[in-house]
Amino acid sequence: MTFSIVVAIDEKRGIGKSGGLPWRLSRDMQRFKDITLPCTKPGSRNVVVMGRKTWESLPAKFRPLPGRLNIVISSRSNMILPDGVLCASSLRLALEIVQKIQDVADVFVIGGGMLFAEAIKLDACQGLYVTHIDGDFLCDVFFPQISENFKIVNKSDLLEEQGLRFYFCDYKKRGPISDR
């Protein structure tokens, strides 16, 4: 079971501050939806996997993310989650659960920092959808270094919204040496 990461990062690879996002970019939110919602398998839905703190950071009216199977990673056995939202104690376990479900298509790990740190190291992580935002937002949560194992396969023009400049970049895991 492979998955991709979806993330927005600043120049210092910052992704979050004081438990939330340091920016609000509607084009980035639209891209997030465009990546995670459309489903490649008819009759199926995609999966979004997130850490407990990212789940808690979502405004109540936006969670669970609609049209997608939401899985929250937490060691807490007493988490109260809405019907249909799954909880797993690790990312590996979440992927095992997903493998057993029939009607799922693509899997996306959507944060936060702690979950990304584990996810990006796994062989199953085959792609990164990254929004690169200009500037240093003095974040307190960071995305790991993007290693040479990932190559850029798509890059947007520089975009601007609310005085912030950013671009979208898709990375794909390199194949065997012969593919590099």
Ligand SMILES: NC(=O)c1ccc[n+]([C@@H]2O[C@H](COP(=O)([O-])OP(=O)(O)OC[C@H]3O[C@@H](n4cnc5c(N)ncnc54)[C@H](OP(=O)(O)O)[C@@H]3O)[C@@H](O)[C@H]2O)c1
């Ligand atoms: N810029 C972006 O694209 C983006 C995306 C998502 C989130 N964020 C930001 O990131 C911040 C939250 O990130 P965070 O690192 O503080 O928290 P997080 O990764 O969202 O959640 C951390 C919690 O999730 C569980 N968890 C995470 N990884 C785990 C693992 N590998 N194994 C077992 N349990 C795991 C643990 O829950 P328990 O303590 O319950 O065991 C842990 O305390 C917020 O500021 C949020 O706004 C940014």
